[in-house]
Amino acid sequence: xxxxxxxxxxxxxxxVSRTTVSRVLNQKGxxxxxxxxxxxRIIEEQSFVPSLTAAGLAGGHSRLIGMLVPTFTWTMIPELxxxxxxxxxNTPYELVLYSYNDxxxxxxQSVIIKRVMATQLTAGILAVFPGRISAQLTRLYQQGxxxxxxxxxxxxxxxxxxxxxxxxxYLAVQHxxxxxxxxxxxxxGPPEYLASHDRYNGYRRAxxxxxxxxxxxxxxxxxxxxxxxxxxxxxxxxxxxEKRPTxxxxxxDQMAYGVLSAAEEHGLSVPGDVALVGFDDDxxxxxxxxxxxxxxxxxxxxxxxxxxxxxxxxxASDEPAAQQHSLFKSTKDGSTPVxxxxxxxxxxxxxxxxIVRASCGSSYHVDWQHSNSKMGGTQS
Amino acid sequence: xxxxxxxxxxxxxxxVSRTTVSRVLNQKGxxxxxxxxxxxRIIEEQSFVPSLTAAGLAGGHSRLIGMLVPTFTWTMIPELxxxxxxxxxNTPYELVLYSYNDxxxxxxQSVIIKRVMATQLTAGILAVFPGRISAQLTRLYQQGxxxxxxxxxxxxxxxxxxxxxxxxxYLAVQHxxxxxxxxxxxxxGPPEYLASHDRYNGYRRAxxxxxxxxxxxxxxxxxxxxxxxxxxxxxxxxxxxEKRPTxxxxxxDQMAYGVLSAAEEHGLSVPGDVALVGFDDDxxxxxxxxxxxxxxxxxxxxxxxxxxxxxxxxxASDEPAAQQHSLFKSTKDGSTPVxxxxxxxxxxxxxxxxIVRASCGSSYHVDWQHSNSKMGGTQS
DNA sequence: ATACTTGTTGGTAACGATTCCGGAATCGTT
DNA sequence: AACGATTCCGGAATCGTTACCAACAAGTAT
Numbered sequence: 001x002x003x004x005x006x007x008x009x010x011x012x013x014x015x016v017s018r019t020t021v022s023r024v025l026n027q028k029g030x031x032x033x034x035x036x037x038x039x040x041r042i043i044e045e046q047s048f049v050p051s052l053t054a055a056g057l058a059g060g061h062s063r064l065i066g067m068l069v070p071t072f073t074w075t076m077i078p079e080l081x082x083x084x085x086x087x088x089x090n091t092p093y094e095l096v097l098y099s100y101n102d103x104x105x106x107x108x109q110s111v112i113i114k115r116v117m118a119t120q121l122t123a124g125i126l127a128v129f130p131g132r133i134s135a136q137l138t139r140l141y142q143q144g145x146x147x148x149x150x151x152x153x154x155x156x157x158x159x160x161x162x163x164x165x166x167x168x169x170y171l172a173v174q175h176x177x178x179x180x181x182x183x184x185x186x187x188x189g190p191p192e193y194l195a196s197h198d199r200y201n202g203y204r205r206a207x208x209x210x211x212x213x214x215x216x217x218x219x220x221x222x223x224x225x226x227x228x229x230x231x232x233x234x235x236x237x238x239x240x241x242e243k244r245p246t247x248x249x250x251x252x253d254q255m256a257y258g259v260l261s262a263a264e265e266h267g268l269s270v271p272g273d274v275a276l277v278g279f280d281d282d283x284x285x286x287x288x289x290x291x292x293x294x295x296x297x298x299x300x301x302x303x304x305x306x307x308x309x310x311x312x313x314x315x316a317s318d319e320p321a322a323q324q325h326s327l328f329k330s331t332k333d334g335s336t337p338v339x340x341x342x343x344x345x346x347x348x349x350x351x352x353x354x355i356v357r358a359s360c361g362s363s364y365h366v367d368w369q370h371s372n373s374k375m376g377g378t379q380s
Numbered sequence: 381x382x383x384x385x386x387x388x389x390x391x392x393x394x395x396v397s398r399t400t401v402s403r404v405l406n407q408k409g410x411x412x413x414x415x416x417x418x419x420x421r422i423i424e425e426q427s428f429v430p431s432l433t434a435a436g437l438a439g440g441h442s443r444l445i446g447m448l449v450p451t452f453t454w455t456m457i458p459e460l461x462x463x464x465x466x467x468x469x470n471t472p473y474e475l476v477l478y479s480y481n482d483x484x485x486x487x488x489q490s491v492i493i494k495r496v497m498a499t500q501l502t503a504g505i506l507a508v509f510p511g512r513i514s515a516q517l518t519r520l521y522q523q524g525x526x527x528x529x530x531x532x533x534x535x536x537x538x539x540x541x542x543x544x545x546x547x548x549x550y551l552a553v554q555h556x557x558x559x560x561x562x563x564x565x566x567x568x569g570p571p572e573y574l575a576s577h578d579r580y581n582g583y584r585r586a587x588x589x590x591x592x593x594x595x596x597x598x599x600x601x602x603x604x605x606x607x608x609x610x611x612x613x614x615x616x617x618x619x620x621x622e623k624r625p626t627x628x629x630x631x632x633d634q635m636a637y638g639v640l641s642a643a644e645e646h647g648l649s650v651p652g653d654v655a656l657v658g659f660d661d662d663x664x665x666x667x668x669x670x671x672x673x674x675x676x677x678x679x680x681x682x683x684x685x686x687x688x689x690x691x692x693x694x695x696a697s698d699e700p701a702a703q704q705h706s707l708f709k710s711t712k713d714g715s716t717p718v719x720x721x722x723x724x725x726x727x728x729x730x731x732x733x734x735i736v737r738a739s740c741g742s743s744y745h746v747d748w749q750h751s752n753s754k755m756g757g758t759q760s
Numbered sequence: 761a762t763a764c765t766t767g768t769t770g771g772t773a774a775c776g777a778t779t780c781c782g783g784a785a786t787c788g789t790t
Numbered sequence: 791a792a793c794g795a796t797t798c799c800g801g802a803a804t805c806g807t808t809a810c811c812a813a814c815a816a817g818t819a820t
Contacts, residue, residue, distance in 0.1 A: 004500070006806060017770045022808060030767055047494065052501050053442065054806030056433045057775045067477070071465055073458045073663075082451045085479030089491075094501065095477040097447070099465030111469075114427075120384070121432050121474065226667055257667035264669070283453075284662070287606055287637035289644070289669035386776060397800045402778060410797055434776035437805045 005046045013046070014039045025050055052094065063093050065310055066122035068112070068137075070102040074129055074224075075254065075282045076299040080150070083303025084126070091311065096122055102131050113140065124314045126150065126306050131192050134158075146313035150306045152194045159313065159346040161306040165195050165279075168295040168352030169202025169249070172277045175293070175354060176247045177210055179362055181275060185218040185245035187232045187255050199251045199279060218245055222255045229258025237266045246274060247360070253278035253285045253294055256359075260288060271361030281355055291357035298350045305348045313346075385426045393426070394419045405430060432474070445690055446476045446502035448492070448517075454509055454604075455634065455662045456679040460530070463683025464506070471691065476502055480513070493520065504694045506530065506686050511572050514538075526693035530686045532574045539693065539726040541686040545575050548675040548732030549582025549629070552657045555673070555734060556627045557590055559742055561655060565598040565625035567612045567635050579631045579659060598625050602635050609638025617646045626654060627740070633658035633665045633674055636739075640668060651741030661735055671737035678730045685728045693726075 007025075011018040016035060023029045024039045031039075042048075056062040067084070069077065088095055100112040113136045116122065124146035127137055134153050141147040141158045149160040176184050186203045189196035200219070207214050220235060222228030229250055236245055250256040256278035263270050270276050270290055278285060281296035356362050387405075391398040396415060403409045404419045411419075422428075436442040447464070449457065468475055480492040493516045496505065504526035507517055514533050521527040521538045529540040556564050566583045569576035580599070587594050600615060602608030609630055616625055630636040636658035643650050650656050650670055658665060661676035736742050 007808095008806080018807080019770060019772095019809090020768085023769090026808080028808095029769095032768060035768085049495070051437075051806055053433055053436045054775095055808070057431075057437050057777085057805090058807040058809080060775070060808085062433065064476075069461075071462045073462075078453045078457060081449075081477075081479060082453075085451055085477075085481075089479070095479075096444075097461075097465075097475040097477045099461060099469070099475075115429075226663070254663070257664055260669070261667055282664070283606070283634070284637055284664040284668065287641055287668065288664065289640070387778095388776080398777075399779085399800060400798085403799085406778085408779095409799090412798060415798085431776055434805095435778075437807090438776070438778040440778085440805070 005048050007048070007050060010039065010042050010046060010048050014042045052092075061314075062121060062123045064096050064122045065093050065307070065314070066096045066098055066116055066125045068098050068100065068116075068125060068127040068130060068133070070129055070131060070133075071099055072102045072129075072131075075252075075280055076297060077128065079299035080128060080303035080306075083300040083305075084307045086300075087304055087307045087311070093123075093311065100133070102133070110136065113137075116140070124148070124310045126310045127152075128306075129193070144317070146310055146317055148306050148310045148313065150302055154194060159309055161302055161309060161348040161350070162194075163297040163302060163350050163352050165198035165352065166202040166205070168279065168297070168354075169199040169251075170206045171202075171352070171354045172249050172279065172293075172295050173203050173206035174209075175356070175362070176249065176275055176277060176360060177206060177212075179247075179275065179360065181247040182212060183215070183218065183243075183245045184212075184247045184249060185220070185236050187220050187222050187229055187248065187250045187259070189222065189224050189251045189255075191221070196251060203249055217243070222251070222258075224252045224254060226254050226258035226261070229255025230262045231258070233259040233262035234266075237262060237268060247276070248274055249277050249279075251279055253280045253282040253292060256285075256292055256294070257288060260292075260359075270359055275361045276359040278359075286357065290359045293357045293360035293362065294355050295352050296355050297352050301350055305350065309346055309348065385428045387428070387430060390419065390422050390426060390428050394422045442501060442503045443473050444476050444502045445473050445687070445694070446478055446496055446505045448478050448480065448496075448505060448507040448510060448513070450509055450511060450513075451479055451481050452509075452511075455632075455660055456677060457508065459679035460508060460683035460686075463680040463685075464687045466680075467684055467687045467691070473503075473691065490516065493517075496520070504528070504690045506690045507532075508686075509573070524697070526690055526697055528686050528690045528693065530682055534574060539689055541682055541689060541728040541730070542574075543677040543682060543730050543732050545578035545732065546582040546585070548659065548677070548734075549579040549631075550586045551582075551732070551734045552629050552659065552673075552675050553583050553586035554589075555736070555742065556629065556655055556657060556740060557586060557592075559627075559655065559740065561627040562592060563595070563598065563623075563625045564592075564627045564629060565600070565616050567600050567602050567609055567628065567630045567639070569602065569604050569631045569635075571601070576631060583629055597623070602631070602638075604632045604634060606634050606638035606641070609635025610642045611638070613639040613642035614646075617642060617648060627656070628654055629657050629659075631659055633660045633662040633672060636665075636672055636674070637668060640739075650739055655741045656739040658739075666737065670739045673737045673740035673742065674735050675732050676735050677732050681730055685730065689726055689728065 007018045007021050011021045014021065016039065020031060020035065021039055023031050024036045052063045065088070084095070098112055098116060116125065117140065125137070125140065126148050127134070128150045129152050130137055130149055131152055134149060137147050137149060138155060138157055147158050149158050151162040153160050173184060184207065186200060188200045191197070204214050220232040222232050232255070233248065236248065248259055250259055256276055259276055260270060263274060268274055276292065278292045278294040281294045285292040285294050387398045387401050391401045394401065396419060400411060400415065401419055403411050404416045432443050445468070464475070478492055478496060496502065497520065505517070505520065506528050507514070508530045509532050510517055510529055511532055514529060517527050517529060518535060518537055527538050529538050531542040533540050553564060564587065566580060568580045571577070584594050600612040602612050613628065616628065628639055630639055636656055639656055640650060643654060648654055656672065658672045658674040661674045665672040665674050
């Protein structure tokens with residue numbers, strides 16, 4: 001049980017001043033290789049870890065990255081977290097979790113943002129699927145706080161990381177077209193999320209490419225969850241036979257599960273009577289009956305890229321401290337000019353890939369290798 | 381954009397010293413109602429929020445709660461987080477996320493613990509499904525850090541919150557027995573997790589209660605995930621007919637999905653040829669074919685109770701600051717005596733409930749209402 | 761040899777809040 | 791009118807670290 005060893009203790013043991021220890025800690029300034037070595041050994045021996053708290057206070061910058069996560073349960077969040085943790089664990093940074101309820105929009109949103117702002121606790125923000133909240137994030141970003149958004153953004157200002165939803169949806173629908181389907185329905189997600197639009201657009205593009213005009217009657221809106229998928233499917237199944245779709249592209253696997261239930265109830269076979277393709281490649285999708293053809297997103301990589309981007313922005317706003325400081329040292333001469341990020345918005349787009357299983361009625365031999373994916377592959 | 385208002389600014393505006401402001405902030409000491417009022421108004425006007433960093437440094441205690449989460453994807457984690465966030469959002473505390481990889485045990489474990497210890501960043505720890513790491517947590521707890529464990533603990537020292545896995549499993553198996561099954565197999569989880577043992581014990585108990593001796597050949601071990609469930613099921617399905625089980629109780633829904641796959645491949649019908657019951661009530665379980673009978677855990681409540689317990693422990697170790705301080709003020713007179721928590725270990729057990737669907741072959745009318753659950757109920 | 765770099769190091773003042781302790785104001789008693 | 795008690799408030803030290811600036815040694819140019 002280490003009895004709280006401080007930087008001063010290390011300094012004493014190494015026979016130097018705490019300034020020097022601090023220097024080797026932050027690899028700033030010149031330190032004689034010999035002393036650096038010595039200090040580092042002592043640090044190791046004492047298993048000394050500088051107090052984040054004190055460092056934050058003194059240095060004016062914190063080692064904490066805020067992570068905004070909606071309580072709304074996206075299935076890919078756990079995988080995303082894995083990617084994020086993977087990176088964070090190799091840095092001196094820690095994650096602060098801000099969870100907010102995306103449902104009751106009015107209250108929670110500004111409260112959370114205020115909390116993030118006010119405590120001045122974090123050096124940067126990684127927002128996962130911000131949905132409606134993303135407007136508020138823009139404000140934060142413009143005030144100089146490094147912010148990165150994962151997967152959801154309408155205006156084009158904040159750095160972001162996202163999967164190529166358009167192409168993913170395009171691949172899915174193209175696949176159905178190649179299997180001979182012409183009346184293809186789409187169950188889209190709520191309009192608050194960019195992903196909903198992107199997937200819809202991919203759907204449109206694939207149809208239009210082969211000269212099919214999208215039929216508005218075949219495009220329904222769900223909320224990403226199974227019950228809504230079931231409800232939409234029921235609407236489709238009661239259409240007169242000539243108007244009924246022969247295939248359905250659901251914007252999430254979860255909604256596809258709902259479609260499966262509805263089909264069973266209506267005595268329709270999948271893929272015999274209707275083909276079905278989902279989106280997300282949730283774990284259970286390989287195990288439902290029939291196994292679900294779907295689009296896989298590189299969740300792990302998205303998390304990884306996202307946090308790396310935040311970290312690089314934070315680092316960048318530390319280096320050119322000269323100008324950036326104007327943000328915090330409120331000069332007495334009146335208004336402190338807000339200094340936006342000089343870095344151009346970084347956008348990282350990751351690729352999606354088609355996973356062919358039984359629910360689309362494919363013989364598993366369709367030529368889909370020309371997809372732009374590196375991860376393609378049928379799985380058990 | 382608040383230009384970083386400090387406690388000193390508030391003090392000036394209110395015409396008092398920062399000491400007084402601090403007092404109204406922490407409701408310590410006596411402050412004249414009038415001045416308190418005035419100060420509070422200024423605080424409100426300036427939307428001043430004290431810096432957690434500075435407060436932590438000065439006060440010796442932090443407003444951060446560490447949350448240990450394995451990267452291993454438990455399906456109930458999102459729901460658990462919701463419960464935790466729900467509570468935290470109404471307190472001045474924030475969550476720090478420590479994610480660790482439960483797979484490569486040797487390295488990550490001590491690293492994480494060291495990190496938690498060393499940075500002295502958090503006032504308490506909430507550990508979710510710690511599995512193998514739980515021994516290390518005991519050490520932390522004994523050193524005086526408030527620690528609460530959710531769902532996993534072998535020695536009986538740390539406060540914990542858990543679902544009643546034994547009774548859950550008991551209910552599941554009892555239900556199968558009531559349906560007439562006698563040869564009931566169990567696919568259990570890895571021995572590192574307490575839940576695996578508990579569920580196995582519930583299984584045993586239900587069998588023994590009706591005079592059936594558990595057949596070791598019918599108890600297999602998986603790793604909670606679908607492929608392992610499939611592998612175990614295959615082992616069972618190749619048994620000679622007279623030894624083959626007529627029902628399977630899988631320790632997780634995910635493994636049950638694997639069983640479903642295996643059954644299909646072997647041309648066995650569920651529940652016709654084998655009945656199946658899972659555990660966890662994952663979202664997709666209502667949508668697989670056939671819908672899965674399972675045991676539901678109150679994940680949300682578990683999260684809620686867990687964080688509340690941590691918070692109360694933290695509060696308790698703040699109040700009687702006198703003795704507790706001996707922990708941190710390492711006296712010169714030699715060894716600092718370690719002061720264990722005076723509070724008796726709190727244990728909170730939440731109830732589980734049987735969700736009857738089609739996979740067990742029940743007609744949905746079995747009398748299972750005598751379960752100890754308040755949440756019972758068949759769902760679509 | 762002197763002055764001037766260059767490279768290293770130490771001293772000291774922040775950072776923003778809490779906490780201990782002593783002093784002033786208020787009040788009721790004798 | 792004076793006194794202690796009680797309430798309320800301010801001064802100054804402190805937490806562990808970083809930032810800034812001055813100081814010192816050694817090496818090089820003059």
